[in-house]
Amino acid sequence: MYRSKFYLAIFMGILFSSWITSVYSQKKVLFVTSNQEFYGNTKISTSNHFEEIVIPYDIFIKAGYTVDFISPKGGAIPIGYINSSDSIQKKHLYDAFFMDKLAHTLKPSDIKTEEYGAIFFNGGGAAMFGVAENQTIQNIARKIYNQNGVVSAICHGTAGLAYLKDDAGKSLYHGKKITGFPDKFESKEKEYYKTFPFAIDQAIKNNGGNFVYSEKGWDSFVVVDGRFVTGQDPSSGTKMAQEIIALMEAKISPIQKQTTTNLDKVFSEWDNDPFKPGVAAGLLKNGQVVYLKGFGSADVTHQSPITTDTKFQIGAMSKQFTAFAILLLEEQGKLSLSDDVHKYIPQLADFEHKITIKHLLSQSSGLPDFLALKEIAGWRDKDVFTQKDALDLIFQQKKLDYIPGTKFSQTSSGLILLAEVVKQITGQTLAAFSQEHIFQPLGMTNTLFCDDSEMMIPNVAISYQASKNGLKNSHSNNSITGTTNLYTSAADLSRWYLNFESPKVGSKKLIEKLTSPVTLNDGTTTFNPTAGRLLYGQQHLHARRGVPKIWAFGLEGGYASNIFIFPRQNVTSFVLGNNNRYNGSLAMNMAIEALGDVFPQPPSIDFSKLKTIKMTPQQLETYSGYYWDNERVAARRVYVKNDTLRYQSLGSNDESQLVPISENIFQMVVDGDDVIMVKFRKEAGNMKMIYTSGESDEYVYEAYNPINHSSTALSEFTGTFYSDALKTTYTLSQNEKGLFTSNKNQPVISLTPIQADLFLSSARNFGGIRFVRDKQQNITGFHINSDRIKNLFFEKIKH
Template identity: 70%
Template sequence: MYKSISKFGSMLLISTFFCLSSTLVFSQNKILFVVSNQDYYGTSTIKAANHFGEIVVPYDVFTKAGYTVDFVSPKGGAVPIGYINASDSIHKKYLYNSFFMTKLKNTMQPGEVVAENYGVIFYGGGGAAMFGVAENTAIQNLAKQIYNKNGVVSAICHGTAGLAYLKDKNGKSLYSGKRITGFASKFEDKEEEYYKTFPLVIEQAIKNNEGSFVHSDKLGDGFYVVDGRFVTGQDPSAASKMTAEIISLIEKSNPDIKQESFKKLDKVFAEWDNVTAKPGVAAGLLKGSEIIYLKGFGTANISHETPITTDTKFQIGAMSKQFTAFAILLLEEKGKLLLSDDVRKYIPQLPDYGHTITIKHLLSQSSGLKDFMALKEISGWRDKDVFTHKDALDLIFRQKELDYLPGTKFSFTSSGLILLAEVIKQTSGQTLAEFSKEHIFQPLGMTNTLFSDDNEMIIPNMAASFQPGKNGLKHHFINHSIAGTTNLYTSAADLSRWYLNFENPKTGSKKLIQKLNSPVTLNDEKKTFNPTAGKFLYGQQYLHAERGVPKIWMYGLEGGYASNIFIFPKQKVTSFVLGNNNRYNGSLAMNMAVEVLGDVFPEPPAIDFSKLKTIKLTTQQLEAYSGYYWDSEKISSLRVYVKNDTLRYQVGNANENSLVPIAENIFQMVIDSDDVIKFKFLREGKVFKMIYTSGESDEYVYKHYTPKTYSKADLDDFSGSYYCEALNVSYTFTQDEKGLFTSNKNQPEINFTPILADLFLSSSRSFGSIRFIRDKQQKITGFYINSDRIRNLLFEKKAAKTQTL
């Protein structure tokens, strides 16, 4: 009777750009399959199973059309499968597909299902379908909720038994007078023991519930019936045809759907057309409280050819910070803490620096704490090393001095977010992962979102992190066990739920959302933080003009994961892309947004420099600005020079950029974008300065300098071994034909370029620059590391060992 039986432990979102409800949009691209946990026919010893073909054939059609399929069973967990035809290509494909088989090993319990997320409920067949499903009231309620939300109810073969008792809230049949088909009694072998165990006769049960049971007189002819939003099939041969009918019903469910708009958005992702086994993205587009577009492209796991869906989880890197900030503001709203609280009230282990660091200082990137990620790299940690929350705290607690008085300056440091995660733990009694799950993710139905604070955690339905290597793609494993700054995994569907909460809050208030999107300030409550990325907000995002239109944006890059979000608050348009394709995905997200925004931009995509008002300067006038310039705050060096009668600038060995004069001492950089980047030259006494701004950013002040040169003999003074007590790490400096360099056993070689006397710029961002210090006899005693993330990190020179004869 069975081919084989085995036990396993367990788009279409085409929407108008105007008025489709978010509930319907979410449900349209998700299908709920109902399967049975029954191992035996009744109480007999005859093995029962779910029909593999009646699962995998529709599953294949749905997923290829861009739908996500989830499984529910009365008990959850593993379900038995049978009727496997190993010679059938589709059966074989999914039998050896670990992603799919894991779904069958881990089916959901009815209580875990959020009905509003699904547009179709599909009852699979097989002998097991006759047991435990029809009488399960929780599954009945799911079917009623889906149907009442304009969804489709479908069943195939013995799966029709699941419809036996479906009634509305008034006790009336859900399909009264409708034509329903399934496996008819005439095809059953009534003399066999298996049949005698059946708790009901399908066709009679349908008739008893006021349905009109119909069937074909022949098996295998693909017979199915569509009556309203009920789609039923007689036997496995109907599976593909009835699935196509279900998809057609969903497409027609809203007459306002604009196919052309959907196609335009699809074209943004054309690089994945007809391509298999390629890392990809999941994309989402919202307008107000409506979802415009939600779809996956490419492959989540190359090894298993798992497709990316809107429920595929991605690590979103630094975009995780907004959730940490939200959690803190939520605790403030609940009266559990104040932003003015001393952080040491919650973390007494934090050294007493003689100046109070408040929670606000941590949120506003004005704490004066050194960045633990920079300290981690300098300490010699490698990417492949497991790095925990405790390791991060240990690095922070070892630092005995601040870089500046809290609240008087801004500087980016991940240390603040890690400490905020600890504040959340001490305030709520829950880790950030636990608190976020209970107070953010669960209330919003974000069932595919979590903070991972354990690198060994197995995360189901996760996109693998890839990056290109010499011999093709390779996995890029992430060994962080930290949460707060990174390590949030989420899906496109869940991220849509998160941003819909900004319009109609289910967790947190409108006031909280407003605070999240407000600029951070210093102690004076006036000075804001304006790096080149834009005005920095409490939500750890940036406010920046895109072609003259304000936008909030953020990106996350972690391993091979890359995420981008653009929010246009005035137009209420949100566009994001999550990827495992190891690249910046901002252009994809922006191109989606532009399709919706249309002609709202007062400025062109790129500056037309032929129309820019400029002045004419002679080569001699241009030469007056030539030279090297040094920014001691941002630790950056650049060179300005004249080439072909044009002033140009270059940072390191990067490509040069042209500068055109718009005033006698002001130049604008020629760039293929809408960014207005200016260089203003001025003299203050004996100091010649260059002031750099990008749009409305803060000023970056560079001072003219003449590069210091050293002979090999001079560089010998800097050779030796240096030790940092705050990190318990040593570096040995020496020189080669390129100049001064250093490394330790865990660090790649770091090269140093002389800037001024005893001041060198390193090839490592974390090292930034090093400034050597000397005693009264002018002997070098150590050096300080200064970068854009840490200040005055001291390394002392070790005394040279003397050799005794």
């Protein structure tokens, strides 16, 4: 039985691998246009025929295909013959995303032919010039045809086929029926006609083709001969697109169709509402693109569909590109990870301890997190926040939270500084360096770091925020790079991850380092928060149902991106969205479809089958109480309810049940496969609680007795406090609910007493505050502590 399953798995793997090579090309069509603005050398204007572009384009997009545009020179192309009373033409004429494609057509040298299943030569008078004789375009068409693709042309676009040859130099369509705009229908007495380099029908005949046409004209005449699809005039556009799709779909095997159907079901919520914010998705297996598709709308107002070339901001997922740039410079011999950061950034304060490039990459620099500093300093989300602003916050800090390389902390300050390191070494911003040395070599034409919040980015999905009154635009005003602000598309992200399999930029050794764990100075201690083990690529390694996975996510405004990589199975799944939600379930469901039955553990823990012990309420009460984690500045409450032990974050209404595995070890009841353990032990007469999630580091909480201050006692903590490191003031006041604070830009932050001079705030980055007293026991200030910042001092201002 085992052997038969083994052979079946191999057989299914062979079938799966046999078709994935062609899947990517099945869903992409290349439109060929012309840059010509005048007929020949005259001043008679000509253009590309708008109807012949938009009608097929609209059909392809609705069928889930991606359309790219090229022209001999790239860039803007002239368009004409526009009928704005036609609904489809009007829709695309006022679609900024579509019109931007025509304003930024690709150059023939930008094209990777293996990605396309069809080439479509567009018509209009401009098509008679610059296309037929372009050898690169001819090579592209021949290669697409040779890889079992479709070659098509409409009206005057058939001129592009005039000289089309096979690899042996013979006609590619010898003896086949081809149509186009016949010479008979031309206005031969007009000046434009005299500029034509050839008559289309005669050129096709001269190249061995059988030119045919309808005497009637404008009757949707289309010819399909093998994998050549040609149309006589603008009326042919709809039927041509349908015939091309039929040919492309016919090449898809039943197993491929079934897999695609299964993957489509993951995104079924857009089936009946395609014009709401959505996602673009990609799935890779064994170094090949298996699935690439867009769902929903990039711009709800104009109902512009999301395609695989639509750009999204990927938030914190941008960090991997910064890390890659640094490792690339290391590989080029331009820096060493052991270099002192002051070598490149002398403005950084002298902390009496060396901070290295490695410390910045490994989140062990001891620098406070600039995002926490930003929030505490009073910056609002809508404020314009630049790279200089981020650096200034870091440069103002004169103390480290700990000696570099001795501890880890959740901080993004290192990535901001690494962007500056790139600039100092190369003379280029991170945006410019990445463009030249990473994105362009990999063909990532829709990827860029945005270091200017006012930059106009073409073909970008609008960031939406859902509210009770409907959708709102959620614009980001920051222009920082290193930690965020990378815009990319699903197609480009697939190119990026394919580089991990067969590196074209960077070496295999670099990729291995990027996906290896960071360590402290001892070279062995790793960083294992609940998200998983931190890797040099700023992603986390964490098990899913017993199978190791690398993952990361990014949330920025209404943008939400997720990536899951299963390295042992060679499966990569990602989803980019503008739909204002966490898209991890979509990405994971795609991955599960590709992985099949590889998981040794079930999707969720069956707690009814878990081996537990029985404990009396009195035994459980032994662990009841309040617990404080001084390192991460977090408080928890444990209590007995309905004869079971419960776990709760202080200030939250949510609670989790703890089931006893042994007398002092409990497992938390959760939905899913996460194994969360809570252990209790007594040390020096005090109870401690140790929390772990999967293979995470231990989070140690110590029992404490909450203190209740009287109104008179609380008044001692009120006053105005100033931080010289942030040039920021906070006023602490009290009301009937207790102590609270705010400044002019911050919402009200409530403070809950933990110990005599220690309070926990309701804001994560504000963390907890511990008051400082002089010898006379008068309060002189307080320190802010959190998991991202330590001992940020605010001095009490005397009035």
